[in-house]
Amino acid sequence: MKRVADAARIYRLHIVVAEIAPPIWREIELRSDMTLTGLHGVIQALMGWHDYHLWAFWHDSQRFEPADLEEGGKSDPGTDPAVLTLGELLQKPRATLRYNYDFGDDWWLEITLISVGDSQPKLRYPRCLAGERAGPPEDCGGLPGFEELLAARTNPRSKHVKELLAWAGPDWNPEKFDLTLTNKILAALPVPRQLH
Numbered sequence: 001m002k003r004v005a006d007a008a009r010i011y012r013l014h015i016v017v018a019e020i021a022p023p024i025w026r027e028i029e030l031r032s033d034m035t036l037t038g039l040h041g042v043i044q045a046l047m048g049w050h051d052y053h054l055w056a057f058w059h060d061s062q063r064f065e066p067a068d069l070e071e072g073g074k075s076d077p078g079t080d081p082a083v084l085t086l087g088e089l090l091q092k093p094r095a096t097l098r099y100n101y102d103f104g105d106d107w108w109l110e111i112t113l114i115s116v117g118d119s120q121p122k123l124r125y126p127r128c129l130a131g132e133r134a135g136p137p138e139d140c141g142g143l144p145g146f147e148e149l150l151a152a153r154t155n156p157r158s159k160h161v162k163e164l165l166a167w168a169g170p171d172w173n174p175e176k177f178d179l180t181l182t183n184k185i186l187a188a189l190p191v192p193r194q195l196h
Contacts, residue, residue, distance in 0.1 A: 009116050009118065011113055012116075013112065015043065015099075015111050030125050030127075053101060096113070127186060134177060140168070149165075
């Protein structure tokens with residue numbers, strides 16, 4: 001299926017980390033011709049993650065994940081996240097997609113299409129419009145480990161708790177989200193090739 005790059009629309013997405021309260025969320029704008037692999041890279045930047053782990057997207061009951069190159073695997077072009085675009089999966093506002101990152105920590109993010117609009121020539125996409133709270137630290141142990149880190153910040157007395165906080169780093173603040181820094185990181189991402 002061929003596309004003209006100029007026909008790409010701008011998608012406004014709401015992304016929230018599942019099962020965490022108060023919520024960790026981001027609102028972003030990006031092109032509808034971005035691939036799922038491109039969206040994976042954007043989510044990594046939005047959450048402050050470093051792409052250390054396996055990942056997959058889910059739409060309805062269908063899973064989209066990179067082929068296991070070490071096993072010589074090949075993806076079906078219809079399910080290959082390096083080929084499949086957001087515009088092919090999310091076509092109307094309120095359409096949803098799920099993202100699973102780090103199958104050990106098992107982070108799930110809910111992605112909802114808020115609106116579809118036209119590209120603004122002077123703006124660079126993707127761009128983050130808003131968000132709250134820092135993404136969970138990489139390799140923190142999933143939801144239980146994240147909750148333990150949050151509790152450690154309020155009662156840093158035991159040796160174990162001090163070790164947890166040292167591991168998270170002195171600058172880690174779960175309540176802080178830096179929109180300006182996030183957009184600088186997004187601007188440094190490689191511009192995805194346009195589909196023709």
